[in-house]
Amino acid sequence: MAKQILTTKNVRLSYGDFEALHGIDLAFDENEITALIGPSGCGKSTYLRCINRMNDQIDGVKISGELKFNDTDIYAEQTDVVELRKQIGMVFQQPNPFPMSIYDNVVFGLRIAGVRDKSMLDEAAQAALKQAAIWDEVKNKLDQNALALSGGQQQRICIARALAVSPNIILLDEPTSALDPHSSRQIETTLLQLKEHYTIITVTHNLQQASRIADRTAFFLQGDLIEAGTTKQIFMNPEHQETSDFITGIFG
Secondary structure (H helix, E strand, C coil): CCCEEEEEEEEEEEECCEEEEEEEEEEEECCCEEEEECCCCCCHHHHHHHHCCHHHHCCCEEEEEEEEECCEECCCCCCCHHHHHHHEEEECCCCCCCCCEHHHHHCHHHHHCCCCCHHHHHHHHHHHHHHCCCHHHHCCCCCCEHHHCCHHHHHHHHHHHHHCCCCCEEEEECCCCCCCHHHHHHHHHHHHHHCCCCEEEEECCCHHHHHHHCCEEEEEECCEEEEEEEHHHHHHCCCCHHHHHHHCCCCC
16 A cells, blocks of 8 residues: 555635635655646645645745645654755756756756765766666766756756755646647656656646646646546546536636
């Protein structure tokens, strides 16, 4: 039986008087890909950012409910947010490599954590770049500025940067929406390989992508979680009419 690595219960988030999430209950198993789907503005990215406390940086945000990562309360006062984000990495919609070399991008988090040993950094960089399926493309130009790479390559560098610090969970917020179809498929292939070692939660507007790569899918609508289940069940036999309407393109 798969082990639950993350659970969220009755998660509510408000911006001032506006409640954007209305009590979300979701659990995530190790070594699975979960896709969060729904129309724009439905709360899926907001929910994703609750998981590693990215919403903490927004003024006036109030979050309640229970979020537990390996039985640790994510929002407990004693939780070290830097350590949390090392364990729960994030890759954003737009590729955002730092304006520095490929190598320095990948080992950035390790250096922040105090790692100075060159052999350890070299080993971690190579391992992360191999896992992100870009080592063969960049191994002879690690000193090159990462911004000189293509968009798809930049996104895989960002995935490698998240992997280098050995997270347990990888969050991805529409990681292929800014990429061409070929680059998108490369990212999808990479994610399918990575789930052997990591738990992956991805927000996507691409329903075909969700059906191709996700083990489980959760459908959000207007700040509510309408339903969640295996991807096959959500796409082939949804329990709610709203889910069916969204999947078949009636709205969204």
